[in-house]
Amino acid sequence: MEQRRLFHAAIFFPPGSQNTMSKAGLLCFRNKLALAPMVRVGTLPMRLLALDYGADIVYCEELIDLKMVQCQRVENEVLETVDFVAPDDRVMFRTCSKEKDKVVFQMGTADPQRALAVAQLVSVFLSLLMPHVFNKQGGMGAALLADPDKIESILSTLVKGVSKPVTCKIRILPTLEETVSLVKRIEKTGVSAIAVHGRMKIERPQHPVHCDYIQAVAEAVSIPVIANGGSLELVKSHEDIEKFREAAGASSVMLARAAMWNPSIFCSKGAVSVDQAMEAYIKYAVRYDNHAFNTKYCLCQMLRDRVESAMGKQLHAAQTNQDIWYRTFFFFFKAEKERLQSNPNIDTSPVLDGDVVTMPVRFERREYPPQITPKMYLLEWSRREKLEQPAYETVQRAQDRAFQSTVAVGEKKYRSTLWEKSKKFAEQAAAIVSLRTLGVPEGRIGEENSGLVNKRKREEKNGELEKPDDQLNPEPDRRKRHITESLQKAEGRPDGDDARRSNANGQTLS
Secondary structure, eight states: OOOOOOEEEEEEOOTTOOSOSOGGGSOOOSSOEEEOOOTTTOSHHHHHHHHHHTOSEEEEEEEEHHHHTTOEEEEETTTTEEEEEOTTSOEEEEEEGGGTTTEEEEEEESOHHHHHHHHHHHTOOOOOOOOOHHHHTTTOGGGGGGOHHHHHHHHHHHHHHOSSOOEEEEEOOSSHHHHHHHHHHHHHTTOSEEEEESSOTTOOTTSOOOHHHHHHHHHHOSSOEEEEOOTTTTOSSHHHHHHHHHHHTOSEEEESHHHHHOGGGGOTTOOOOHHHHHHHHHHHHHHTTOOHHHHHHHHHHHHGGGTTSHHHHHHHHOOSHHHHHHHHHHHHHHHHHHHHHHOTTSOOSOEEETTEEEEOOOOOGGGSOTTOOHHHHHHHHHHHTTOOOOEEEEEEOTTTOOEEEEEEETTEEEEESSOBSSHHHHHHHHHHHHHHHHTOOOOOTTSOOOHHHHHHHHHHHTTOTTOOGGGSSOHHHHHHHHHHHHHHHHTTOOOHHHHHTBOTTSOBOO
16 A cells, blocks of 8 residues: 655634635734644643733644545534534534634645645645654654655645645754755745744654754745744743744744643743643633543643642543533632732732722631631621621623622622632622721631620620521511410410410310
């Protein structure tokens, strides 16, 4: 059988587009940060997360032309996505409006006409992608670098057949001369940009990236060059991205493993913790019904050496996205609490959001004595100030079923910016925001005594703690009982005590 050589390509995908935009007006490849194409990683949740943190362009995982050409394009009204569904009902590719004009579709192909058919199906633009170990035996990716004529044929067919820009991505060849010669041939096909992974086909991540090769390519062509391959060696923080770009002399930078480990590396204000990134990833996975196996795989890549930790074990035991969220929520909650307590630079001062005062706080049950809560303090304070009882309005977020509550006290409203795991906790957090804004004690352990604390302690000694609301003012009940007893006596019926001492025949019991 003739060995099959597959060309890896990626296509820009604006959902719902009709292939009418000009190539020049679509996507600029200069001064951009891109999420590199990664097998099993570049699915919708990771792409959206990378965009949230500052990526300009996101590549999806590799999809083979033979599978994609059989797919049907489906408008998913429930998830508000565009799905490409295989004959066996598997969703091969899913996108949404949040990544419109920013997502690049990756495709593996060995045939120019089949590549064109897929490109027209998804109505996007196309790029040669980096190789993967399991693909090399089939002639995919870097194996195709030995057949520049096939590369030219596929690229030329796509450039002429679609109205969208065509880009390509290669690994460097054994010599600088061979590499420069290849990229010049690629440029002549009309591609709009070329990404260069600065390692040879036989080299792995532990080998140093050849920035000099990337720089030579950038000097040899007039189209934008995207530098790739610096994750382990050169890029460890957001500031390192620009250093890598300058060292390679490139127009833009594409990140793979550095972004896989923590996609917030794209954030110009600095990366967030891995736990925060994981929590945000799970929310997207739930929201867009990502395959649970894929969700677990991506989270394990982010956990890295913590994959055998308590959180890692809970993650492995989970079977669905919802199960993943429930099993890991405690770990995220604990990490967030420690972060807020240990970082003095985090601003917890009140902020006005419209007509609502907001603050990033959580309710921690262990910080308060038994039977004492911030809601109790707020209710007591409102009564002393002769205000109406605080009114709580709570909403639940669809993607993770978390809760957020807003409390109205007097003429003002208060809310925590952090979502809670239950409605009760969300209401307590809202009460904390109002109490801290008003400068009123909230009842935490170690806090100075207040009238409410002393009152509760006295009630506890007398066995009167936590009476229902209808017993807070017993006077109306006593008046009602007195009137009832008077009516009973007027009608000749025994009062309450006499009734309890009589049997069914009216005989008095001893």
